[in-house]
Amino acid sequence: MKKLENKVAVITGGNSGIGLATAVLFAEQGAKVAITGRNQTTLASAAEAIGEGTVSIVSDVADLNSIKNAYQEVSAKLGKIDVLVVNAGVALAAPLIDFTEELFDQISDINFKGTFFSVQLALPYLKDGASIILTSSATNEKSFSTFSAYAATKAAIRSLSRSFSTELLERNIRVNVLSPGAIDTPIYGRAGVSKEEVAGIKDYMAANMIPLKRLGTSEEIAEGFLYLASDASKYMVGSELVLDGGVKTL
Numbered sequence: 001m002k003k004l005e006n007k008v009a010v011i012t013g014g015n016s017g018i019g020l021a022t023a024v025l026f027a028e029q030g031a032k033v034a035i036t037g038r039n040q041t042t043l044a045s046a047a048e049a050i051g052e053g054t055v056s057i058v059s060d061v062a063d064l065n066s067i068k069n070a071y072q073e074v075s076a077k078l079g080k081i082d083v084l085v086v087n088a089g090v091a092l093a094a095p096l097i098d099f100t101e102e103l104f105d106q107i108s109d110i111n112f113k114g115t116f117f118s119v120q121l122a123l124p125y126l127k128d129g130a131s132i133i134l135t136s137s138a139t140n141e142k143s144f145s146t147f148s149a150y151a152a153t154k155a156a157i158r159s160l161s162r163s164f165s166t167e168l169l170e171r172n173i174r175v176n177v178l179s180p181g182a183i184d185t186p187i188y189g190r191a192g193v194s195k196e197e198v199a200g201i202k203d204y205m206a207a208n209m210i211p212l213k214r215l216g217t218s219e220e221i222a223e224g225f226l227y228l229a230s231d232a233s234k235y236m237v238g239s240e241l242v243l244d245g246g247v248k249t250l
Contacts, residue, residue, distance in 0.1 A: 002030030003230040008073075008078045010034045012061055012118055012228070013088030015046040022085060022225045023038055029226060031083065032073045038059075051248045061088045061114030064121065071125045080127045083229040086118045087135045089153075091198030093146040099113035104149055113151035127129040128217035129172045133228045134161050138244035154179075158240060174237050175227050177232075181244025182206075184215040211246030 009026045012033025013019040027033045027050050030154050034055035037043050045058040059070035074081065089111045092103055115134055126132075137154040139147060159175065164175040182205045206214050224243045227233050242248055 001233050002028075004083065004225060008034070008080065008083055008084040009085065009229065010036070010074055010122075011085040011087055012036045012114075014085075015039060015042040015056070018180065018183060018218045018221045018225075019085070019087040020046050020049065021222040022087070023144060025053070025219070025222040025226055026083070026229065027051050027054065029230075032078050032138060032178045034078060034175070036070050036088070048086035049098055051180045053067040062109040063116055067114075067117055067121045071122055075125050081125050082130050084119070084122050084130065084132045085135070085225055085229070086115050086127065086133070088114060088118070089135060091147070091150050093150065093221070097147050099149065108151055112156050115157050116160060117159055119160070123177075126171075126173060130174075131229050131233075132164070132173060132175045133225055134158075134169075134175065134177045136161075136177045136179040136220070136240070138179050138242060138247045140179060141248065143232045146172045152204050158181070162238045169237070174234070176233070176236055176238065178221070178224050178228060178241045180216065180221045180224075181242075181243065182210060182215045183185070183218060183221055209247060210244075214245065216243060216245055 004026055009031040011023050013020050014023045015037030023035050032053060033050055034057035035046060036057045038060050040058050043056040043058060047054040056071045056075060057073050060066045060250050090107060092107050119132060134157050136157045139151040140155040140158045144151060161175045161177045168175060202215055207233060221243055223240050228241060
């Protein structure tokens with residue numbers, strides 16, 4: 001039997017990278033999938049890759065009205081939500097001395113505020129017994145130069161999972177965190193660096209920072225989301241699943 005047979009799953013930031021790989025896997029496991037993202041073009045191509053019946057919604061997690069509208073559309077088309085993967089996020093970096101208020105607000109609004117309200121505004125649309133999975137990062141306990149604000153938002157997300165779990169236990173809603181390490185996704189190309197610089201960053205991380213000596217794949221992380229979404233993890237609440245190639249062991 002498929003692990004998510006007839007479950008309704010919503011994945012924010014499901015139009016590329018880890019989110020898309022997770023949506024594809026969930027659909028293969030029988031879920032009715034809705035994805036959100038800010039780019040209509042990538043949403044359309046992602047929906048095609050996921051398969052027939054996929055609901056794709058243009059939504060910005062930094063905009064509360066946009067989040068509300070997305071959940072209303074999911075409810076109208078698919079019904080109550082069984083699995084919510086809060087995955088939308090950005091990874092932006094700059095030296096502390098050069099960090100601007102605009103950059104700080106952008107990271108905070110999407111990663112931290114966006115995660116908080118993606119959960120809060122979903123509550124009326126979630127089934128009792130639902131699984132919520134927040135995407136943090138291996139950086140939430142590590143020190144990486146120029147990524148201070150990003151790492152802080154990911155640590156905040158880790159904290160939210162504990163508090164949300166306490167509040168939602170009466171509804172038997174589980175909230176857990178998945179923390180990926182360095183994963184080979186398009187997010188590196190959005191940090192304002194060239195392709196050559198991206199390749200150099202990936203090579204450096206693989207050689208010097210990851211015990212397994214390679215970046216992970218989106219498909220490997222999707223398997224972690226599937227575990228947290230399914231009944232296989234039903235005794236896991238307010239906890240963290242780390243898939244980082246061993247980074248946190250260093």
